[in-house]
Amino acid sequence: MNPPLLAVRDLQVRRGEALVIDGVSFELEAGCDTALIGPNGAGKSTLVQALLGLLPHHGGVIELLGHPLSRSGRLPAAIRDQVAYLPQKLQLDGRFPLAVEEFVRLGCSPCCNQRTAVPAVLDRLQVRHLRRRLLSELSGGELQRVLLAFCTVHPRRLLVFDEPRTGLDPQAAEQFHELLQQLRREQGLTIMQITHDLQMVRRSCDWVLCLNRRLCCQGPPQQTLSRDELERLFGGDFVLYEHNHHHFR
Amino acid sequence: MSSDLSGSLALLQEPFMQRALFGGLITGVLGGWVGSLAVLRQLSFFAEALGQASLLGISFALLMSLSPSLLLLPFALGFAVLLRLLLKRSSLSADALLSLMCSSALALSVVLLSSLPGARLSLQQLLFGDILGISWSDLVPMLLLLIITLTYGVISRRAQILISVDPLLARSRGVAVETHRMALLGLLALVVAVSIKAVGVLLISGFVVIPACTARLLSRSFTAYVLLASGIGALSAVLGLLGSAVLNQPSGPMVVLMQAFLFGLTFALAGLLAQRWAGAAATAASADHGG
Numbered sequence: 001m002n003p004p005l006l007a008v009r010d011l012q013v014r015r016g017e018a019l020v021i022d023g024v025s026f027e028l029e030a031g032c033d034t035a036l037i038g039p040n041g042a043g044k045s046t047l048v049q050a051l052l053g054l055l056p057h058h059g060g061v062i063e064l065l066g067h068p069l070s071r072s073g074r075l076p077a078a079i080r081d082q083v084a085y086l087p088q089k090l091q092l093d094g095r096f097p098l099a100v101e102e103f104v105r106l107g108c109s110p111c112c113n114q115r116t117a118v119p120a121v122l123d124r125l126q127v128r129h130l131r132r133r134l135l136s137e138l139s140g141g142e143l144q145r146v147l148l149a150f151c152t153v154h155p156r157r158l159l160v161f162d163e164p165r166t167g168l169d170p171q172a173a174e175q176f177h178e179l180l181q182q183l184r185r186e187q188g189l190t191i192m193q194i195t196h197d198l199q200m201v202r203r204s205c206d207w208v209l210c211l212n213r214r215l216c217c218q219g220p221p222q223q224t225l226s227r228d229e230l231e232r233l234f235g236g237d238f239v240l241y242e243h244n245h246h247h248f249r
Numbered sequence: 250m251s252s253d254l255s256g257s258l259a260l261l262q263e264p265f266m267q268r269a270l271f272g273g274l275i276t277g278v279l280g281g282w283v284g285s286l287a288v289l290r291q292l293s294f295f296a297e298a299l300g301q302a303s304l305l306g307i308s309f310a311l312l313m314s315l316s317p318s319l320l321l322l323p324f325a326l327g328f329a330v331l332l333r334l335l336l337k338r339s340s341l342s343a344d345a346l347l348s349l350m351c352s353s354a355l356a357l358s359v360v361l362l363s364s365l366p367g368a369r370l371s372l373q374q375l376l377f378g379d380i381l382g383i384s385w386s387d388l389v390p391m392l393l394l395l396i397i398t399l400t401y402g403v404i405s406r407r408a409q410i411l412i413s414v415d416p417l418l419a420r421s422r423g424v425a426v427e428t429h430r431m432a433l434l435g436l437l438a439l440v441v442a443v444s445i446k447a448v449g450v451l452l453i454s455g456f457v458v459i460p461a462c463t464a465r466l467l468s469r470s471f472t473a474y475v476l477l478a479s480g481i482g483a484l485s486a487v488l489g490l491l492g493s494a495v496l497n498q499p500s501g502p503m504v505v506l507m508q509a510f511l512f513g514l515t516f517a518l519a520g521l522l523a524q525r526w527a528g529a530a531a532t533a534a535s536a537d538h539g540g
Contacts, residue, residue, distance in 0.1 A: 085421040097468040
């Protein structure tokens with residue numbers, strides 16, 4: 001049996017004095033698409049940032065790709081190069097003079113051949129025609145695809161997204177989702193994504209982590225997205241509105 | 250008129266004018282480079298605060314009978330570190346804190362300068378600069394700073410872009426965000442300190458910011474933006490100094506006026522250039538789709 005890509009045991013993370021993550025334990029299997037769901041302020045972004053060493057943790061154990069993270073969270077470059085992370089919303093200045101191709105090149109690690117890797121990823125994600133455009137000139141859907149190109153220009157094993165569909169219209173969200181699944185199939189990527197789109201989770205994720213400071217439940221979507229579990233996670237007045245993304249195809 | 254012009258151009262043969270041009274060229278490149286990043290990180294007002302703090306450094310130096318050049322660099326660097334710490338630890342917004350520090354430094358400088366027994370530096374020189382009075386010994390730290398700045402710029406290019414895009418994204422790619430932020434503030438402080446002699450306290454923020462604003466109007470990539478800002482900084486410094494010699498006007502305001510003129514000209518032409526770029530981008534995109 002292969003060791004898990006990510007193993008977390010009894011994790012504790014503080015923000016100032018407040019204990020934001022308390023006693024969280026789970027494992028991510030290679031090739032798995034895992035959704036992290038929970039109400040606002042549940043500590044989802046804090047958890048993924050701690051897992052990637054972007055925030056220090058104050059208790060428990062994190063093993064990323066077999067490498068135990070120190071409390072300060074500093075990752076060796078060899079491990080970091082195999083992981084890509086996209087924050088919830090980029091703090092990108094609308095007047096930033098940065099061309100798409102120039103930006104994607106920055107995703108390369110030192111061992112990556114930029115001359116072949118950059119055109120290849122631009123083709124794979126169908127954004128080659130945007131390569132001379134400024135990031136600030138892109139639509140929401142185009143920007144997400146370019147960010148995905150930035151993340152995957154170097155071969156990775158784990159992609160971590162913090163609400164990747166925020167701000168996208170349903171059609172662009174669906175296209176982005178399909179692109180992500182295609183990459184997962186072709187490259188055997190493991191994905192962990194924070195999301196509020198429970199329909200998408202039900203359709204394509206293999207595993208769900210329900211977080212509200214503590215891990216309330218985890219398991220396959222059929223089990224974790226039951227009305228009882230969702231009411232326990234989001235509160236008694238939780239209502240699920242369903243809509244069909246396929247309508248826009 | 251022609252005799253005025255030939256007389257002014259004869260000034261170019263004079264060593265003091267050659268030193269001034271050399272100094273203008275160096276500070277222009279420095280200001281353009283650091284300014285391009287300062288504008289992206291919204292640090293323009295920081296440059297203004299550092300300029301006024303430099304006046305305080307000069308006042309302290311005069312009070313202690315030291316050479317202002319000696320005290321100015323460490324003082325500006327110390328002030329930049331203090332500002333960064335206060336910005337991190339205070340609950341005040343950046344603009345309010347900078348305004349507070351800026352006004353306090355200016356007020357204290359005026360009190361200190363007016364308490365000095367005899368004016369050893371004219372107020373006009375301090376406020377608007379006197380690049381013509383630059384000496385070879387002033388040029389040495391400028392040249393050193395240029396070498397350090399350009400070397401750091403090349404080494405830290407990836408880090409600077411990623412931090413400007415998003416600090417968290419930069420950290421996820423292994424960039425030491427805090428270290429690079431402090432390094433940039435330190436360089437900004439040093440560039441402001443060495444440029445004070447050329448353009449003075451009042452015009453320093455414009456001197457740093459305007460070339461970057463002009464370059465932004467013309468740039469379609471980060472690399473072009475930084476190179477253009479440095480080039481425009483250098484060009485306006487040289488043209489401003491020549492204008493100062495021909496029109497017999499103070500050098501600092503002439504350099505900044507030249508920067509403002511180039512910005513105005515670019516702004517007026519930017520619409521035309523944007524249309525041309527949009528056409529070229531559409532052609533390239535359709536060619537890519539077609540191919």
